[in-house]
Amino acid sequence: MDAFETLMDEHRQIERILGSLETFATRLEQGADPSLLSGFVEFLRGFADRTHHGKEEEILFSLLIARGMSREAGPIAVMLHDHDQGRGLVSVLARASEAADAFAPAERQEAVRAARRFVALLRHHIYKEDTILFPMARGSLRPSDQRRLDWDFAAFDQGSGAASLRQLAARLAEDFPPMCASLEASEPVGNGCDLHCTIAGCPVRNPWDEPMFLGY
Numbered sequence: 001m002d003a004f005e006t007l008m009d010e011h012r013q014i015e016r017i018l019g020s021l022e023t024f025a026t027r028l029e030q031g032a033d034p035s036l037l038s039g040f041v042e043f044l045r046g047f048a049d050r051t052h053h054g055k056e057e058e059i060l061f062s063l064l065i066a067r068g069m070s071r072e073a074g075p076i077a078v079m080l081h082d083h084d085q086g087r088g089l090v091s092v093l094a095r096a097s098e099a100a101d102a103f104a105p106a107e108r109q110e111a112v113r114a115a116r117r118f119v120a121l122l123r124h125h126i127y128k129e130d131t132i133l134f135p136m137a138r139g140s141l142r143p144s145d146q147r148r149l150d151w152d153f154a155a156f157d158q159g160s161g162a163a164s165l166r167q168l169a170a171r172l173a174e175d176f177p178p179m180c181a182s183l184e185a186s187e188p189v190g191n192g193c194d195l196h197c198t199i200a201g202c203p204v205r206n207p208w209d210e211p212m213f214l215g216y
């Protein structure tokens with residue numbers, strides 16, 4: 001896989017966990033133990049943020065900025081803003097996972113809201129990268145830049161622990177099967193309800209309606 005294929009493969013992995021987190025948010029609302037959020041927090045911080053956003057921010061975005069794209073406006077600024085918003089929401093989930101017996105009803109609701117907001121945020125974010133930023137970047141970089149990206153990504157992933165985090169993701173998907181909003185609640189889809197869903201009638205969110213995205 002080249003660098004862009006690697007990022008998109010990681011997107012598919014993250015989307016599966018978003019489906020599981022969506023399932024868990026419903027269970028949390030119904031009284032599930034908040035400490036079970038710790039597995040999601042470990043995956044989201046270790047894989048989605050450190051492994052995936054790390055490659056984007058430290059390597060891809062840096063290269064695009066060096067080649068003339070703005071950091072303060074346009075797609076990269078929006079992606080960085082999304083990453084920061086996501087980190088804030090994961091911090092809410094992390095606090096909730098440590099609340100144990102002191103978990104008040106208002107805190108439970110806050111955690112449920114944060115989980116659902118994170119799922120929606122990341123689904124839209126991934127869609128924007130897959131359909132706007134990555135094709136734009138792929139088309140604008142020279143072949144030598146693309147080779148450098150491939151090499152830097154491989155070096156970044158050396159010893160990153162991504163393999164064990166993928167195993168954690170598989171356990172989470174087994175414990176909390178992703179549900180598709182278009183199907184009966186008891187009917188797991190298996191690959192999560194994401195923006196690439198092709199099931200007829202699936203009420204896929206339309207990221208183009210997102211206020212922050214308008215104007216591109």
Ligand SMILES: [Fe+2]
Nearest residue numbers: 052056126129
């Ligand atoms: Fe991404």
